[in-house]
Amino acid sequence: MTEQISQKHPRGLYVLFFAEMWERFSYYGMRAILLLFLLDKIRGGMGLQASEGAAIYGLYTASVYLLTLPGGWLADNVFGQKKAIWYGGIVIMLGHIILAIPGGTAIFFLGLAVVAMGTGLLKPNISSIVGELYPEGGARRDAAFSIFYMGINLGSVLGITIVGYLGQKINWHMGFGAAAVGMLLGLIVFRYGSNKYLRGYGEVPPAKVVTPEEAVKAGSERKLGYGLVALLVVFLAVLQLTNTINMTTAQGLAQGAGVIIVTVSLFYFLFILIAGGLTTVEKKRVGVLIVFFLAAAIFWSGFEQAGTSLQIFAERYTERTFGGWEMPSSWFQNFNGTFILIFAPIMASLWIFLSSKGINPSTPVKFALALILVGAGFFIMEMGAKVAVTGQLASPLFLTFTYMIHTIGELCLSPVGLSSYTKLAPKRYVSQLMGIWFVAASLGNLIAGLFAGGFDEENLEQMPGLFNQVTLFSIGFGLLLLIFWKPVKKWMGGIS
Numbered sequence: 001m002t003e004q005i006s007q008k009h010p011r012g013l014y015v016l017f018f019a020e021m022w023e024r025f026s027y028y029g030m031r032a033i034l035l036l037f038l039l040d041k042i043r044g045g046m047g048l049q050a051s052e053g054a055a056i057y058g059l060y061t062a063s064v065y066l067l068t069l070p071g072g073w074l075a076d077n078v079f080g081q082k083k084a085i086w087y088g089g090i091v092i093m094l095g096h097i098i099l100a101i102p103g104g105t106a107i108f109f110l111g112l113a114v115v116a117m118g119t120g121l122l123k124p125n126i127s128s129i130v131g132e133l134y135p136e137g138g139a140r141r142d143a144a145f146s147i148f149y150m151g152i153n154l155g156s157v158l159g160i161t162i163v164g165y166l167g168q169k170i171n172w173h174m175g176f177g178a179a180a181v182g183m184l185l186g187l188i189v190f191r192y193g194s195n196k197y198l199r200g201y202g203e204v205p206p207a208k209v210v211t212p213e214e215a216v217k218a219g220s221e222r223k224l225g226y227g228l229v230a231l232l233v234v235f236l237a238v239l240q241l242t243n244t245i246n247m248t249t250a251q252g253l254a255q256g257a258g259v260i261i262v263t264v265s266l267f268y269f270l271f272i273l274i275a276g277g278l279t280t281v282e283k284k285r286v287g288v289l290i291v292f293f294l295a296a297a298i299f300w301s302g303f304e305q306a307g308t309s310l311q312i313f314a315e316r317y318t319e320r321t322f323g324g325w326e327m328p329s330s331w332f333q334n335f336n337g338t339f340i341l342i343f344a345p346i347m348a349s350l351w352i353f354l355s356s357k358g359i360n361p362s363t364p365v366k367f368a369l370a371l372i373l374v375g376a377g378f379f380i381m382e383m384g385a386k387v388a389v390t391g392q393l394a395s396p397l398f399l400t401f402t403y404m405i406h407t408i409g410e411l412c413l414s415p416v417g418l419s420s421y422t423k424l425a426p427k428r429y430v431s432q433l434m435g436i437w438f439v440a441a442s443l444g445n446l447i448a449g450l451f452a453g454g455f456d457e458e459n460l461e462q463m464p465g466l467f468n469q470v471t472l473f474s475i476g477f478g479l480l481l482l483i484f485w486k487p488v489k490k491w492m493g494g495i496s
């Protein structure tokens with residue numbers, strides 16, 4: 001670790017940067033063509049209806065973020081972060097290889113499940129080693145996370161460009177194969193780089209010694225957990241039997257998953273509030289975390305439509321032939337990563353500048369802004385959809401501006417969100433609550449999938465109204481947060 005002293009950032013950061021860049025290459029690359037493949041009827045895709053395809057997309061992306069919970073736990077308690085990243089990467093690559101096989105539906109779903117499991121194992125742990133490299137925290141750690149976020153988006157742009165092109169212009173399975181190659185490159189970087197530059201970080205955890213009191217406590221928590229599972233099973237059975245949700249369809253399964261995610265998160269928050277032995281200040285902070293959870297879930301449910309309704313809009317209703325050349329519709333998803341690469345440094349300097357003037361907006365205000373921006377983006381989409389319903393192709397500018405506004409929203413919420421979760425969480429619950437932050441993303445992805453179910457070709461005229469609903473909901477919640485930002489900030493108890 002001696003080389004770190006003479007350098008601004010330890011070399012280990014760049015190992016993690018490139019490993020995550022390739023992992024995100026495979027994740028966003030595959031994700032860009034996933035729904036297109038599920039809906040395609042003529043190029044060897046699955047030929048599903050939008051409602052079914054989008055629900056599968058939602059279930060898949062929601063599982064990815066939900067599986068970060070067991071992934072984080074396994075690293076903390078069994079493998080250590082480094083091994084979890086290595087195994088996770090191998091599992092992801094295998095998943096993409098399975099997707100690259102032009103087999104039937106069952107093989108394809110197996111591939112998706114394998115990629116989701118691998119990502120759950122890799123994703124949370126690679127970020128925790130970034131944090132571990134800077135035990136002192138502070139500005140250097142924040143800078144490291146910004147650099148790391150660049151790696152994420154560089155990977156996403158490269159992945160969507162290459163996987164999107166191969167998948168849409170040549171063959172779907174070749175696209176999925178390219179994702180596997182990307183992950184292989186990530187594994188090679190990680191293998192060589194981590195042996196050299198990440199010694200002593202993310203190692204196998206020592207066996208935990210459990211005191212008798214801890215064992216009793218764990219026992220009663222386990223019983224509570226079983227109780228909750230039993231309750232959920234009964235509740236879902238009632239929903240199924242009363243035909244409220246039909247879990248034999250993909251859409252019904254996604255709705256069922258939504259019920260599970262909402263109930264478990266609610267009980268988790270209630271549990272730590274009631275039985276977590278918290279002081280009043282800590283309880284108020286958990287209250288703030290609940291507000292941020294809701295805001296983040298609503299934000300992602302709009303934002304993550306990048307892969308669902310906005311992708312359908314790009315494919316079917318957007319002008320994308322330029323000078324005789326037709327751009328692959330998945331490339332529109334590149335606007336997010338590209339705008340991040342442009343705006344992230346600008347926004348970071350803006351916050352620093354505003355801080356120096358003493359007017360840096362507080363976290364609840366930034367969250368509110370993010371929600372208003374996501375809603376504003378959908379207002380632009382509503383205008384675009386109004387053009388599309390007339391039978392004309394909409395200008396690519398609609399999607400371009402929407403992505404730009406959504407990306408600025410992401411920069412208001414995503415980087416501050418995780419860090420405020422770690423700061424506001426009562427000490428004993430930090431890693432669990434970090435997991436809950438990803439659960440908000442999971443829920444958002446699920447809703448983004450369910451929502452796009454309305455985008456069937458037959459329902460074209462409903463499109464402006466659907467986009468309008470997202471605008472009203474996001475801006476409504478954003479304004480509410482903007483009105484109440486002061487009490488929320490007060491409940492944060494001195495933490496900004």
Ligand code: GLN
Pocket residue numbers: 024152300414441
């Ligand atoms: N785009 C970021 C990433 O892939 C954040 C995604 C999220 O937290 N939902 O890491």
